Amino acid sequence: MFIIKCPYCGDRDHSEFSYGGEAHIVRPKQPTELSDDQWAEYLFMRKNIKGLQYERWNHAHGCRRWFNMGRDTSNDKIHSVYKMGEKPEK
Amino acid sequence: MSNKFRLSTGGQINRTERISFKFNGKIFFGFKGDTLASALLANGVHLVGRSFKYHRPRGIFSSGAEETNALVQIINGKNKNDPNLRATQIEIFEGFNAESQNCWPTVNFDLGAINNLFSPIIPAGFYYKTFMWPANLWGKYEHFIRRAAGLGKSPTENDPDIYDHKYYHCDVLIVGAGPAGLSAANVAIKAGKKVLLVDERHHFGGDLSFAEEEITKINDLKPLDWIKKTYSELQNNKNIMILNRTSVAAYHNYNYLIMMQNLSDHLSEKEKKGKIRQRLWKVRAKKVILATGSIERPMVFDCNDRPGIMLSSAVRKYINYYGVKCGNNVVIFTNNDDAYETAISLHNRGVKIQAIVDIREQSNGTLPKKCNELGIKILWKNTIVYTEGYKKINKVHVMRLSNDNSSIIGNKLKIKCDLLCVSGGYTPAVHLFTQSGGKLIYNEEKYYFHPKSTSLNQISVGSCNGIFNLKKIIEETQTKTNEFLNLNHNEQLNITESKSGDFENIWLLPSDKVSGKTKPFVDYQNDTTANDIKLALREGYKSIEHVKRYTTTGMATDQGKIGNMHALGIVSKITNTKMGELGTTTFRPPYSPLTFGAIVGRNVKQFFDIVRKTPIHTWHEKHGAKFEDVGQWKRAWYYPNKNESMYEAVQRESKAARNDSGILDASTLGKIDIQGTDASEFLNRVYTNAWSKLAIGKCRYGLMLNDDGMVYDDGVTTRLGENHYIMTTTTGGAASVMNKLEDFLQTEWPELKVYLTSVTDHFATVSVCGPHSKKILEKVVKNVDFSDQNFPHMSFKEGLVDNIKCRVMRISFTGELSYEINIQSNYGQATWKKCMDAGKEFKITPYGTEAMHLLRAEKGFIIAGQETDGTITPIDLQMDWIISKKKYDFIGKRSLYRSDTMRENRKHLVGLLTDDPKEILEEGAQIVEEVKNKPPMDMLGHVTSSYYSPNLNKSIALAVIKNGKKLKGKKLFVPMPDKTIEVTVSDSVFLDKEGNRLNA
């Protein structure tokens, strides 16, 4: 049970948020130009990282905004929280 | 029965309040302040249970949460049986009634004990080896095994007690109110911090509360007086809250802790009335101080499990805190000085110490010296090799250890006794520390694991941190707490204590017998002996986690609080691996078992889950509707007339809707208000069909896919204005569609100017259908020209019901002429009633969701989630017409051209007609081409919807079938357990293919 700092609302309890999978997977702008394999790569393939992972979160029971989070999956330490469209802090 | 083992004075029990209670059907008495264990011991009762596998007699072993033997079941009617409670923790009250567990039929005569005779053939892994193979024999054994092994009885009726949840935030949470916890609290409150101090026991002071007062003094105060003084000073501070009987069950990341507070279990039935039983605390602490203490270890030797063998510290607690002597002739077996304190306490209160058996060569501590002066016999460098006594110990066999401690030498000495105190040193209680993710380190000289590092804002103080000297505990706790809280509040205490830390350790003591002939128990509750661990290692198990599972050591309800270290030690010795490298098994929450009641709290019955009701709900209730759950909604399912079955009601409702007029409460459909200059473009992207050219005031059906091309949801969307739409979704899909659309808007298409608002609850929807629906609407809704020219199918008008604005959509899910009135929720029921009144002359009939499903099935309309299951594309549904060929992209488009979605033999939606028109198929039934004598048969697909159609007078069904598009007219089979039903593949639209009825 983390405490997550929503970039819009501040520190809130884990239970207010929902998880949205790996971050920075951009939906192809021209899907029709892609081969089946390329499209499958976008659609199905996800990383399963032990360590720092960038992922999407939604403040579902709050401001309802989506944002990104860098989280270490081995100890659940949250390294960074940033808005959609922004790049993670290095 | 008299308290013949109770001292005439002393102890913290209230001797003026006598309590009678029942145990295993017998009446005993004790005093207010007694635990069940102390009261039983005062009555001379040691035997309280049987062991899990061999059903050996077992007695009270400890005095706290670590108890491994004395599991009892509280008996209190059908609804309050409470199994797996530790007699050492339960406080008795007038009328208390409990039974032993794990004995059948009684604790004194136990049939399962026959296992003990066969124990050489019940080694580790016995259950796996014997009963898991061959698998089909398991059914034969299971009943017997479960009965023989049973861990208590669960109640058979609802729990009548009240449970509560509480969220709490604090600056500092201190777990454990022993000397370390109290000292830490003393510092923390000086900082003006909001402090929460909790302890699982009913009293404070930890083990210090039963220290021998002759030996230990703090500021010249007896230990209990110092505890009471410290406690009352803390209690007067407004910054601190102190909770007793509160056990931390789980310590999660980010300092989130779950605790269970027992509020009234210790009260009599009368006092309990109306009170909360237990409260679950969910605590967020900025900082956590763990002062969880330590647990004394036993010694592992042959037959170390008999009743009357107890932890030395427990015996000290019973005599000093409860005024109970656990025996009259005592032998003490130790490897450290702490046990000598017990000897002095017992001696001072007139109990005869027969001997102290110490595995060490000597000790230069002051306590052994004192015992010597008192004339107590000490047998240095000796070990116990065996004990005698079936239901109670009566003799110990003592032999001298060889120089290297690996074997025994010399002659056997037999000493009579009725109590054996064992003391194998202390293990820091690091359970919560490791639960929180902390890493341990092994101290090779002191033989224990203690905290090494944590990533949380947390410290461990006192004996859970591996410090056992009182002076050191208090001083170091002060220093560490000051550092932790950036303070400087040290208080000099004058502490007298004479324990030394000298300590020697032998995980498995040598014996004069070969190892197959001994029973040195490591895990008492699960009956694991050192020999089982050796066997597991011989059979190739190396990882401690595997050894644990194979031998089940540490897997009982006490989670190995007592025996875990010995199991590790034995593995370490045999495999020649350092303990530190071996690691520990994982301590998982809960530290002490929780009740389901506390976990659930008040979330029962109507509070278990949210129930959503439409504004028309009370009308449905009044008119006898049966309801069905759709998501969280209660939807009117059907409205049976007197004595009508569900089938009859649905047939009647369906017929009326087509022949006269029907009315349906469609308020539960999801409604999303979509506004913004890019609203049309947005719809283009989320639906498969084109939306840009939809005229204002028109409605359109849309199919929404996932990006994998599978159907996700469907519904009608109406264009209310240039940049304004209202979308409807399925009842169950409303929230997830909203989330999905928001997700795309915020993350993939932030450039679109579109705003979504969920308005499901804002509008009530009354749907009126049937040939007379237009006439009814004309009577109810003003300011609307209902002529077909002005108001054709798939269009919308604004009107008035009385003076209230409403939106009317002419759309149809039944295939009939049909209108939906959307009106502000609070006018929903009035509008419904107006329609009922206006429809009286046209025999308007309310119909529920079941008739609605039947009516749409006659038309072959799909229900997302019934005909589809996440593996069905629009092409599979034969709805190719709804896929725009012109649009560059929409969600799911690319996936419709994947080789798998274009595959020929996918399952397609088709109609099915039974050869016998009266035969109704079962939804979910499998369809085959060829019937075989028995399964398996090649399955082509399954029935998704099936009804008897009253309008067509025959059975109809929808199904998804492999290559169904090409099978029209083909005869297939639906094999059922008792018969095989013959069916023919048909078109999926059964009624009014031309759609004439829409304009009836």
Ligand SMILES: [Zn+2]
């Ligand atoms: Zn937020």
